[in-house]
Amino acid sequence: MLRRDVRRRMIRVSPIRAALSLTEFTEKGFTVLSFFSDDYALLAPSPTTRAWVEVDLAAIQKNLIAFRASLPSDCGIMSVVKANAYGHGATQVATAALEAGTEWLGVATVAEGATLRAAEIEAPIALLCPFAPQEAADVLLYSLTPMVGDFGTLEALASAKTAMGHPGFPEIHLEVDTGIGRSGILPGNAVALWREAERMGFAVTGLMQHYADADAPAEDPNRRQLELFFSVMDDLKAAGANLDLYHVAASASGLRALPLLSLVRPGLLLYGIRPPVPKQENQPFLTPVLTLKARVATVRELPAGHTISYGFTHTLSRASKVATLPIGYGDGFPRRLSNCGSALLNGKRAPILGRVCMDQTVVDVTDLPDVSPGDEAVLIGRQGNERISAEEIARILETTVHEITTCLTSRLPRVYV
């Protein structure tokens, strides 16, 4: 049974109602700590929370403003908030980004777009990824702008438009496959797709592509993709198309000395994460946004020779003090950090010992004499003079930095600071 005072502050609502309610509840003084696919848990920030994610929305706005200052004046910004804004909370990030002047939002799925619409966000929302034909009606219903890269998708949208009796000319952008190979029309067929879209009653207002290797050390592959894109732009213009928007770049390519055209689509940069591209002049200063924290559950003294966690993968070489943190891969804290990652405690690094479990991680605090149960450990972010960045974790795991925050699960409450 929940205590009465806790129960009073925890409200369950339907998904659509939840998104609608967000502003209502925050206006009433609740802090939304957690978003699940089917409910919000609304609890005031509590010293009893075991592990959580802090998101600095003002830092997102600073990053957006700093990035804008590095752009040509005629280039707009589409803030990419797909996958729950890379784990930061889509509605909150979208709202902050709009306040800071972003012109567009970008999502991956129809449901992500619908969630933003349910939160009364009226800004243009690009649906960046392909969708199944069954979803076409919802694309139109929620006024999402799909990136259309094949005739099948166009037909699905046209059927939905007819079935709904849609009176207008829904906006779409065309996607051209200049080398990404996962979606988009091949350059030679782009004009035919444009003609068909116009004939079917769509307003084609943009053309886009995505780089396949934007953070590669060499720029040549990007330049090749860009040249193909320019050739499609020329073909469309020659055929009579007059599009408003051309967008080719995300964060990494947004930092390179490549043309950005009329709109750029940053994700990582908003979240204060620098993609690993060679340094150029005039790069924006980024402020870190996300901190992952857990509270020390126990501190124990163990003898030399004792083994730690599953699989006996670590044996203590000395009598040690170990702290158990109540966080694990069930929270999205990567199991691959077993025996190689660390947490910050009292502003110092405490190495992870043994395997990261689903719900617990053991760290060595032998050299940190003042660690006690209840202390805050930082697993991503700064504590004192030390910092563990998402970029550092991505390097250890040899993965893209996108994965690190995106995989933090809904078990971790999001706290907006």
Ligand SMILES: Cc1ncc(COP(=O)(O)O)c(C=O)c1O
């Ligand atoms: C089509 C598209 N545009 C923009 C982005 C944002 O990328 P980034 O987070 O690297 O800026 C993504 C992310 O995967 C994407 O798929």
